[in-house]
Amino acid sequence: MTSAPVLVVSATAVEAAHVPARFGVLHTGIGKVDAAIAVTEALARYPVGARPVVVNVGTAGALHDHHSGLYVPSRVVNHDLSAEVLRSLGYPAVEEISLPGGDGSVLATGDVFVTDPAQRDELARRADLVDMEGFAVAAACARMGAVCRLVKHVSDNADESAMDWPAQVDASARQLGAWLDANY
Numbered sequence: 001m002t003s004a005p006v007l008v009v010s011a012t013a014v015e016a017a018h019v020p021a022r023f024g025v026l027h028t029g030i031g032k033v034d035a036a037i038a039v040t041e042a043l044a045r046y047p048v049g050a051r052p053v054v055v056n057v058g059t060a061g062a063l064h065d066h067h068s069g070l071y072v073p074s075r076v077v078n079h080d081l082s083a084e085v086l087r088s089l090g091y092p093a094v095e096e097i098s099l100p101g102g103d104g105s106v107l108a109t110g111d112v113f114v115t116d117p118a119q120r121d122e123l124a125r126r127a128d129l130v131d132m133e134g135f136a137v138a139a140a141c142a143r144m145g146a147v148c149r150l151v152k153h154v155s156d157n158a159d160e161s162a163m164d165w166p167a168q169v170d171a172s173a174r175q176l177g178a179w180l181d182a183n184y
Helices: 033-046 081-090 117-124 134-144 160-183
Strands: 008-009 024-027 053-062 076-080 096-098 107-110 127-133 148-156
Touching: 008 033, 024 033, 033 134, 053 134, 053 160, 076 117, 096 134, 107 134, 127 148, 134 148, 148 160
Parallel strands: 008 024, 008 053, 053 148, 076 107, 107 127
Antiparallel strands: 053 127, 076 096
């Protein structure tokens, strides 16, 4: 539990459908750009030094068959950024952010809805889970001086089963809401 205010962030309303009523919820829209803009705008409304703890709840694809349930990643990577190339050209590029209080898992974020087995296997070399907003939320929080936690529930296996996301999201939203209730 924390005494700081908590801002719950989700990409979609359905992912936050079971967030306890005592929390304010920000729906960002899907993808890194919308997430970064929405979180930055929301945090700018708070004074520096009094920013809320941002808890990004949402679904994620499992990159390994044995992954299921709820995760609080310790690291998030921006998987579709050519960071190595940018650095070789002399431009700083952050492609990984460490997060406090995580469970040791790694989340990969990109603007791609992963359903391709070859892409899944490539991502699985770097991460446990994949989503479309986590890195952007964490980057906006880092820039704005806010603590960030990512809480993800596995809704699919980042393969053709990802197309069943609409049928799975409510079960994930229930688990995410219960986690928030128990932890904040």
